[in-house]
Amino acid sequence: MADSASRGELLILESDVEGHSQEWLQHLVEFVASDDAEGSICLVAPPALCAALSRHMPAGATDRVRFMAMTPREQALCGHRVLTIAAFARWWAMRSYLRRSGASAGFFLSLDLLCIPLGLGLGARGKPLAGILFRPSVHYAAMGEYRPSLGERLRDMRKSLFYRLMLRNPAIRTVLSLDPFFPDHAAAYYPAGAKVRALPDPAEPPATLARLSPAVHDFVPAGRVGMLLFGYLTERKGPLAVLEALRLLPEATTHRIAVLFAGRVDPALRGDIELRTASLGRDRPELWLRIEDRRLDRDELEALVARSDVVLAPYQRFVGSSGVLLWAARAGRPVLAQDYGLIGRLTRDHHLGVAVDTTDPERLAAAIERVVEQGPQTFIDRPSAARFVAARTPQCFASLVFSSTQPQPDST
Secondary structure, X not given: OHHHHHOOEEEEEOOOOOOOHHHHHHHHHHHHHHOOOOOEEEEEEOHHHHHHHHOOOOOOOOOOEEEEEOOHHHHHHHOOOOHHHHHHHHHHHHXXXXXXXXXXXXXXXXXXXXXXXXXXXXXXXXXXXXXXXXXXXXHHHHOOOOOOOHHHHHHHHHHHHXXXXXXXXXXXXXXXXXOOOHHXXXXXXXXXXXXXXXXXXXXXXXXXXXXXXXXXXXXXXXXXXXEEEEOOEOHHHOHHHHHHXXXXXXXXXXXXXXXXXXXXXXXXXXXXXXHHHHXXXXXXXXXXXXXXXXXXXXXXXXXXXXXXXXXXXXXXXXXXXXXXXXXXXXHOOOEEEEOXXXXXHHHHHOOOEEEEOOOOHHHHHHHHHHHHHHOHHHHOOHHHHHHHHHOOOHHHHHHHHHHOOOOOOOOO
């Protein structure tokens, strides 16, 4: 164990299986395999995630990457519906695995919930900690038209308090923000705000086109505009809003589109989606609509994005991250995205597509109709999209993660 610590081993904790986890951890494994600097990583994750990553170990990574599988109880507590319980469970898991592994520092792949225990001053036996902050919405008033609800105001006040307290915690070395506009806000408003640094959401290199399952092989049928919504499909990702918008479209438009939902559907949402799609099938038989309810691997998603004409990101006032924008921009496909917060700002600034109020099915339907009528490529500036992708590489992402627990002279 002492050898691990002396080599500067970084322990990375990720308790979630869905979403970005496997892709980002794969970036870190590949970086360790190709990096000449001293160092190694210990990945603490659910058994399924450890197994998936171990099957894709690059040459040179075997001696520098090790896995520690979380127990079912640990995984259940870290994913508890009561967020305070989940937060303290993740902090406790980090503290426990740092002790058991002998790693020299700890990194939370998702830091948002940890603002509670870390804001209360809890640490990890003197070892430095860092992590990625996904949803710092407290600065959205400076990002265009923003009319927060009472609930959003209270949420942002609570976040701001815990950010301030967390950044004062001496155990926190660096907070990496997926929102490139948040570090300036943190530096201006929090005494230890210099600890916050921007982290590029990593863009994958193009993959080889994969063989698709029979259910999606014919996406997109000839003569139709293909619209793709992908990822782990929760309510806040907007699938219900899309289904409602499809019902509102004129028949001339539904004859011209093909819509595919690709990704595992949240079990809590599955019944509602099935009812709505069945109703659409009866009432709008001219509409091409399919749902591929399973986790798709990276190559399959790459192929689907390349086959699509428009990528849907109809978040429901959900902060999210810019990953979906990168997938679309890399393939030169416009997004139809929410106008709220970071996603809307990036879509507008980089001319990546159309940003509308996606919580309103009528506005979403009007945007779909406009994209079909004017042509999808009208809504994307491809050179700007290419520059957007070029500035966000897996190598830059991984390098910043690995340097995040090193001393920062201006972070006090």
